[in-house]
Amino acid sequence: MYNFEFYNPVKIIFGKGEIAKVGSQIPQGEKVLMTYGGGSIFKNGVYDQVKAAIAGFDVIEFGGIEPNPHYETLMKAVELVKKENITYLLAVGGGSVIDGTKFIAAAVYFDGNDPWDICAKKAPVTKAMPIGAVLTLPATGSEMNGNSVVTRAEYQEKLSFGSPLVMPQFSVLDPEVIFSLPEKQVANGIVDAFVHVIEQYLTFPVNSPIQDRFAESIMKTLVEEGPKVLANRADYDAAANFMWSATMALNGLIGVGVPQDWATHMIGHELTAYHGIDHGRTLAIVLPGVMQVRRQEKKDKILQLGAQVFGITDGSDDKRIDETIQATVDFFESVGIPTRLPDYNVPAETIAKIADRFEKRGYTVGETKIGPAEIKLILENRL
Ligand code: NZQ
Ligand code: ZN
Numbered sequence: 559m560y561n562f563e564f565y566n567p568v569k570i571i572f573g574k575g576e577i578a579k580v581g582s583q584i585p586q587g588e589k590v591l592m593t594y595g596g597g598s599i600f601k602n603g604v605y606d607q608v609k610a611a612i613a614g615f616d617v618i619e620f621g622g623i624e625p626n627p628h629y630e631t632l633m634k635a636v637e638l639v640k641k642e643n644i645t646y647l648l649a650v651g652g653g654s655v656i657d658g659t660k661f662i663a664a665a666v667y668f669d670g671n672d673p674w675d676i677c678a679k680k681a682p683v684t685k686a687m688p689i690g691a692v693l694t695l696p697a698t699g700s701e702m703n704g705n706s707v708v709t710r711a712e713y714q715e716k717l718s719f720g721s722p723l724v725m726p727q728f729s730v731l732d733p734e735v736i737f738s739l740p741e742k743q744v745a746n747g748i749v750d751a752f753v754h755v756i757e758q759y760l761t762f763p764v765n766s767p768i769q770d771r772f773a774e775s776i777m778k779t780l781v782e783e784g785p786k787v788l789a790n791r792a793d794y795d796a797a798a799n800f801m802w803s804a805t806m807a808l809n810g811l812i813g814v815g816v817p818q819d820w821a822t823h824m825i826g827h828e829l830t831a832y833h834g835i836d837h838g839r840t841l842a843i844v845l846p847g848v849m850q851v852r853r854q855e856k857k858d859k860i861l862q863l864g865a866q867v868f869g870i871t872d873g874s875d876d877k878r879i880d881e882t883i884q885a886t887v888d889f890f891e892s893v894g895i896p897t898r899l900p901d902y903n904v905p906a907e908t909i910a911k912i913a914d915r916f917e918k919r920g921y922t923v924g925e926t927k928i929g930p931a932e933i934k935l936i937l938e939n940r941l
Contacts (some may be wrong), residue, residue, distance in 0.1 A: 559766045559815040566810050568702045569728040572802065574794065576732050577604065580611040580648070583690055583728045588646035590617045591639055593659045595651045596624065599694065602738035608650050608692055618642050623651065626830055626837070627658030629674055629710040635662045636673070639687070649691045649726070652743075653698030653707075653837075656691050660706035660724035663687040677708050677717035686723040694735040696801040697747030697838065699754060699808025701729035709831065716831040731805065733797035741788060744800075745893040746838030748784035751804035752777055752889070753841040757820050758813035760849070760859045761925040772812045774866045779803045781867065784893060821924035822848050825933055828912040835902050842890040842897045847936035848924075849883045855926050899940045909937040 571579055584590065590612060599605040609617075620635045638644070639662060649659035665673035667685040675681040693701040700706070704725040707718040736744070759773040780803050786796035806812070825848075826840030835843075849860060857875065864870035864882030871878070887897050896902070913930040916922075922929050 559764055559769075560817075562814040564810060564814045565722065566702065566725070567727075568725050568809070570702065570731060570805070571728060572731045573798075574732055574734050576730050577607040577692055578611050580608060580690065580692060580730055581614060584612065584615065584646055584648070586614075588615065589642065589644050590615050590646045590648050591635070591642070591644040591662075592617055592619050592648045592650060593623060593635065593655055593662070594619070594621045594649075595655050596622065598738065599650055602694075602735065604650060604692065604694055604735060608648070612648070617648075618644065623655045623658040625652075625654045626707070626709045626716060626834075627654045627661070629661070629677075629708050630712070632658050632661050632665065632708065633673070636665045639666050645687070647687050647689045649689060650694065652693070652695030653700045656689075656693070656700040656726070657698070657706040657708065659689055659691070660686075660700070660704075661708050661719075663689050663724050664719070664721065674710060676719045677710075678715070680719065683719070683721035683723050686721065689724065689726045691726040691729040693729055693731050693801075695739060695743055695747060696731075696736065696804035697743075697750040699751070699805055701726060701731065702805050702809035705808075707827065714831050716827045718827075731801055733794060733801045736787060736797040736801065737791050739791065741894065742836070744784075744787055744791070745895050746836050747804060748780055748787075748800070748838075748893050749842050749890055749895055750838040751807040752780050753822055753838075753845055754804075754807040755780075755812065756845065756863075757822060758816060758818050760856055760863060761817040761819050762856065763858050763862075764816055766816045769812050769814065769816050770862070770866075772806075774863075776803050776807050776812070777863075777867045780807075781889060788893060817925040819848075819924050821928060821933075821936075824921070824923045825912065825936065828915060829902075829904065829908075832908055832911065833902065833904055835904075839895055839902070842895045843899060843902070843940050844936065846883055846887050846897055847939035849879075849886065850939050851932060851935045852924070852926070852928070853879050853883075897940070899937070906941060909934055909941075912937065
């Protein structure tokens with residue numbers, strides 16, 4: 559196992575009815591900007607619950623943060639924060655709202671020309687406004703990590719940044735928010751959480767049984783509980799297990815001391831940037847290609863995944879690897895997510911554009927540092 563430091567100060571408040579505790583988590587006297595998305599919170603009662611919980615505070619609202627939050631929208635919030643002397647940010651939504659709010663928190667104090675440099679040039683975040691979160695969509699883990707992904711629409715660029723300073727001070731996870739989620743978003747969340755685990759697991763062995771067993775338990779739980787949530791959105795126990803799995807998948811714990819990949823995410827972000835495909839769906843497209851093209855380098859872990867998560871134990875190594883890749887594809891498709899580029903009308907020309915972008919940025923990705931040539935092969939595998 560590699561050396562590591564682990565720090566996660568996010569307070570999790572989990573369970574039905576717990577949104578009522580939001581007000582008690584924010585220090586008295588703060589002036590709050592409540593951020594949200596396109597309006598789902600008005601239809602499912604979350605808005606009313608949050609407003610009741612923070613009734614004692616001076617609150618200003620900023621709605622309209624879109625999926626794959628846009629820099630252009632978030633900069634309007636930055637202006638509002640400055641104009642209204644806001645002191646505390648409360649994000650109410652899915653990964654996009656929470657990520658967007660993290661960007662606002664950092665951009666407000668950015669000491670430079672353009673806060674986009676935080677993403678594009680990895681300009682350091684030296685100060686951020688405190689954030690609290692009410693999660694409405696289990697998927698990204700943003701509620702318990704310091705990561706954020708922002709899209710600059712005018713450049714068709716989707717880039718990330720990370721800082722412990724933008725980790726929420728608290729996040730409320732009430733599984734009942736899942737009841738109103740459309741099937742598509744539940745499926746996206748299942749796949750996103752599953753692939754977060756894969757990115758921290760499907761690399762090469764470093765003798766880390768604790769991380770491996772944690773990772774396998776999260777994946778098994780998603781495989782077992784995900785379909786229950788899809789079948790019956792009112793199944794509270796399944797919703798609770800799904801929600802906690804998604805948080806545990808990307809709160810840092812399973813990734814400490816082990817190699818990490820993230821090639822699937824980096825390539826997937828380009829598919830969203832060029833074609834607007836939902837984040838979870840891009841991962842379902844790319845991951846089988848990564849597994850196929852990197853099957854030798856990832857052999858030991860693919861065999862372990864097959865045995866521990868999908869019960870694939872018979873036959874030659876090659877046969878088990880083939881079956882494990884197929885089982886992964888079958889799992890994604892079983893929740894209703896197609897896994898090939900033509901399913902999303904992505905033309906073959908996009909592959910060259912993406913490979914070119916990685917070339918120009920000088921990016922290599924994955925635990926074995928793959929570059930444009932391999933990225934091209936991975937995407938060609940998905941035609
Ligand atoms: O905007 P509203 O009206 O709220 O509707 C949203 C949105 O249309 C809707 N929704 C959310 N909660 C709902 C609901 N509809 C009904 N009932 C509810 N309870 O769902 C739609 C999608 O929401 P979004 O927040 O975009 O989805 P998700 O949570 O999957 O977030 C995706 C974003 O997170 C980034 C992705 O790249 C993408 O930009 N990621 C962030 C990560 C992180 N911070 O660590 C890691 C991930 O890998 C990912 O990259
Ligand atoms: Zn993801």
